[in-house]
Amino acid sequence: MRRGTERIMTGRTDRSDADDERAIVVGGGYAGVTAANRLARHGARPLLVTARPHFVERIRLHRVASADRPHARVPFDALLRPDVELLVATVARVDAADRRIVLDSGAERPFGALVLAVGSGARTVSSGVHCVDDESHAERLAGALRDRPDAVVTVVGPGATGVELACALADSGRRVRLARAARLAADHHGRALAARLTSLGVALLDDDVPPVAAAGDLVVDATGLAIPALAHDSGLPVDDRGRVVVDRSLRVHGVERVYAAGDAILVDGPGTAHLRPACASAIPLGTAVADVIARGRPRDAVPGYAARCLDLGDGHGRVQFVSRTDRLLPFAVGGRLGGIGKEAICRFTLRWMRAGAPSPLPSWPTSRTGALARTTAGA
Ligand SMILES: Cc1cc2nc3c(=O)[nH]c(=O)nc-3n(C[C@H](O)[C@H](O)[C@H](O)COP(=O)(O)OP(=O)(O)OC[C@H]3O[C@@H](n4cnc5c(N)ncnc54)[C@H](O)[C@@H]3O)c2cc1C
Known part of the structure; x- marks a missing residue:
């Protein structure tokens, strides 16, 4: 079993220099796993704190609902690099001023850099x-x-x-x-x-x-997603949906050493309106946030897109190509070929998270035409 897995925290008072400088990633979804693995590739030994003892492939949950799959879980051991320590726990609060997180149990962990990657979840739906x-x-x-x-x-x-x-x-x-x-x-x-x-x-x-x-x-x-209240409850800057507000380098506005990635963010500034809640956003954002932390300098982390991929049942699918800013292009692959494309993307998703890089290619498109962000350099 991985270090820290299933461990119950019981109030920790000792605080070493190594702990103080450690990077903590909160949330073991697409963005958080990618960020943690990417930090490990940069030579760090990050701590991933996440509420569930396994990763959930949310992009397969419609198939769980239709009973085509028994579940959508992937063991963290199959996803995390050896240098990532896993702690299964829920973070109740971030104390940004004192640079520590507070767990549900009341235990605390100091951080040198914090990545909030708490994603999105179920809204409160009416009864029935x-x-x-x-x-x-x-x-x-x-x-x-x-x-x-x-x-x-x-x-x-x-x-x-x-x-x-x-x-x-x-x-x-x-x-x-x-x-x-x-x-x-x-x-x-x-x-x-x-x-x-x-x-x-x-x-x-x-x-x-x-x-x-x-x-x-x-x-x-199926009209939308809910954002966890962690950022709001921690007094971090949030928009009216509870998404934590970050700049183009994914730094939380006005808060030192706190970063965020994935569904639960609003990137402030022009040229970001195309960003949508998707693992196609979360994985490149997870990569970028780790690069910003490891290299200690800002970079434009706003990702672009290449396609929208849908599973349309019975082995059919649709891979609709889009511009970097998610505008539809007149090219798509449908039918069974589209289904093969969609399934391949789902499988590659896990591979990219494991690698801590969003693409087998040396670069991933940013939102800016002609601009490409290096994603694998130095890793
Ligand atoms: C049915 C369905 C199909 C989808 N299909 C696609 C698709 O085809 N393509 C696509 O790009 N996107 C798709 N999406 C959207 C995609 O799943 C999300 O955009 C993606 O999961 C976001 O990744 P994330 O890392 O931001 O968050 P998540 O994957 O939601 O992970 C967040 C993690 O943080 C943990 N967490 C939350 N709060 C805390 C806390 N306080 N303490 C500790 N841990 C915490 C959660 O338990 C979770 O593990 C689909 C979503 C659904 C529901």
Whole structure:
């Protein structure tokens, strides 16, 4: 077992120089695992503090809900480099002034640099409504589907999660309706998704159906993600959704030695509006934040994109190419080839996290046309 795993912290008062200078990463998701591994590649011995004893491949949770997969867990031993110490614990508060984190148990850990990578999770949905935003909710939906084999499922929200879930459920033989689907007609990518949904028998509802449960139906709210309250509760600068506000080098505004990456951030400044909550953002952000810390100098860490990849059921998928700033390009790969592309990306995701680098290529696109951020230099 990895050092620190499952350890219960019991109030620690000794504070060595090594502890004081240590980098701590909070959150073992896509951004946090990448950042911790990247720091280790830079020669650091980071501590990864995370709430669950395993990594969750959230991008596969719609398949957990549809019972195509028993779970989406990956053991940390298969992901973390040997120099990353793992502590399974929940961080209750960050004391930025005194440079320490406080765990749920009341125990404390000092840091030299802190990366907040707490991601996003399930929103509070109304009673009887489901979501697939985190592991427990996806499993709960799978259980409800088992208990009610004839129930019609209404998925509310035509974003990537809603579309993937609707396809997975329809593929498993469910009667599925996708509400708020009118938005899909807005561009060629959406229209291709609508065609695939229709071919699977998903009823597309244009109505703005509120995510509340109707008698006999199962309703899944796929309209958005919630941000953990840690940054807010710690008095760090947050936006109205609770995302911690960082500059382009991922430094938390006005707070020394505290950085953030992943879904739970708002990058302040021009040219950042394209950033979306995605592992396609979290992995390059995790890489960049580790580089900023290890090299001790700012860099433009705002990532760009190359494609949007969706699992559309029964081995089908769609890899829609986009500009660095996430604008749709007129190229896409669909059908079974698209499904192979999507599955390959999912597998590479784990490989990139393990490597602490977001790409097998020597560079990853930034949001600035023509500008490429070095991601593997020095590592
Ligand atoms: C069904 C579904 C399908 C998706 N499909 C795609 C896709 O195809 N492509 C794509 O790019 N994105 C997809 N996403 C979005 C993607 O999963 C997220 O953007 C990604 O998980 C964000 O990574 P992260 O590292 O910021 O956070 P997370 O992966 O959410 O990890 C955050 C971690 O921090 C831990 N944590 C939180 N608070 C604390 C605390 N106080 N103390 C200790 N630990 C804490 C959590 O337990 C978690 O392990 C999908 C999401 C869902 C739900």
